[in-house]
Amino acid sequence: MDRVILHCDLNNFYASVECLLNPSLVGKCVAVCGNAEDRHGIVLAKNTLAKNMGVVTGEAIWESQLKCPDLVVVPPNFEQYIGYSQMARNIYNNYTNQVEGFGMDECWLDLTNICSNKNGEATANAIRADIKQQLGLTISVGVSFNKVFAKLGSDLKKPDATTVISKENFKQIVYPLPVESLLMVGPKTTQTLHKLNIFTVGELALSNDNLLAEYLDSNGAKIKKYACGLDDDPVSINGLESAIKSVGHGTTTKIDMSNLTMAKQTIYALSELVATRLRRYKLKANVVQINIRFNDLSHRVHQTTLSSPTYTAGLIAETAYKLLKYIYNPNVDLAMRTITISTSKLICVNEIKQQLSIYDELPSKYEKIEETVDKIRTKYGYNTLTRAILLEETAMTDKYCSEEDLLPFKR
Secondary structure (H helix, E strand, O other), rough: OOOOEEEEOOOOOOHHHHHOHHHHHHHOOOOEEEEEHOOEEEEEEEEEHHHHHHOOOOOOOHHHHHHHOOOOOEEOOOOHHHHHHHHHHHHOOOOOEEEEEOOOOOEEEEOOOOOOOOOHHHHHHHHHHHHHHHHHOEEEEEOOOHHHHHHHHHHOOOOEEEEEEEOHHHHHHHHHOOHHHHHOOOOHHHHHHHHHHOOHHHHHHOOOOHHHHHHOOOHHHHHHOOOOOOOOOOOOOOOOOOOOOOEEEEEEEEEEEHHHHHHHHHHHHHHHHHOOOOOOEEEEEEEEEEEEEOOOOOOEEEEEEEEEEEOOOOHHHHHHHHHHHHHHOOOOOOOOOEEEEEEEEEEEEOOOOOOOOOOOHHHHHHEEEEEEEHHHHHHHHHHHOHEEEHHOOOOOOOOOHHHHHHHHOOO
C-alpha cells in the first residue's frame, strides 16, 4: 500500500500572524523584519501583497522599500509565532500522531493508516478548513507518497491550496521543475549540477550515478533517489524528537570585526550560548566548526575534531578561536560581519564511555563550574553572570545574550 504523506505549510506565517493580531495591516504590504540598527535589517517574512511587489525574504529592508515604497515594516514577535505554531500542530494531532515539524511553519503528516490515496486530498482540504476556521490562517498542503514530493507539492500552489503528486502523475508535475525545487538541493549543489548540464528534476533522475558521485559524493545518490520518487524517510511520531545532529549559533555584529580581539569577544559570546544549549540537551560535541562571513558576503569555514567530547564554553571558544587564527589574517583579509560557531558529532552524556586519563580532573572541574553557572542563570536570568572578556565594549548588539537566543530551531 502506498503511503499517504501530507506537508502542511502555513502561508506567509510571520506576516499572516501579524495581520491577524493587528487588523489595520490587512490590505497593506507587510514585511516582518529584523532590527536595521543592529544590522539584522533583513526581511524575515512578507505577505502576499508585498511578495507581488517583488519583496523577497532575506533581502535588506532598504531594497524592499525601493520595490515597495508603501511597505509596512513590523518587528518579529516570536512568542506569538511559537504559540500559533503549537495551535496548528494541535489541529494536525487530531488527524494523526505522526506529525514531524520542519521549522515553526511546516509539518509533515503521515495518514497512511488513516485514509487511502483517494481521500488524502479530501483530508488535506479538511485540515485546511480547520486551520482557517480555528486560527484564521491559511495553509498550502502537498499530498504525495513520500515526504520530498509532499513538500514540493505544498510549494507549488500558494496560498490556501492543495496539490496532489501521485505515482501516476509525478513525472509530469515534478520532472520539468528546476532542480533547485527539490529538498536538499541548495545553491552550491545547484551550481554543481548546472555545470554538469543538469537543470531539471527529470534530468537529475536520469543522470549518471558515477558522475554524481564524483562531484557530489554521497549526496549525489541521495538527491537522485529523491528525484526518482524513491524517498522512504519516515515521518516521526509526535512527541519523539529526531536526533539533534548539530548545535550552533551565529550573529551579524553591529560593526565589522577587523581584528582578532573583536572577533574573540564574539566567539566567546556565541560559545556560551552553544555550550548552554548542549548542556540543556544533555549532549557533548566532538567537532567544533567556525564559519566567518566577510563584508563582501564571501565566507570561509574550518572545523576540527576534539580530543574528547565537551559541553564547556571555554573549550569550544578556545578551539573556535584557534580555527579563526588559522583561516583569517587581519592584515590581508576583509573585515568580518558574521561569525557562526557550530558543534557536531554529538553524543548523549549518558552514553559517553571513554578512557580516563590523569588530565581528566581539569575538564571535569570546568564542567562542574559551568553547570553551576546554568543553575544561577536559570534562577536569576542569563545575563546575571558574564565572562570578563565581554565586559568591555563589543561589536555585538546589546540585546544579544537573552533567553530567546537559546531557543532551538530545526531548520
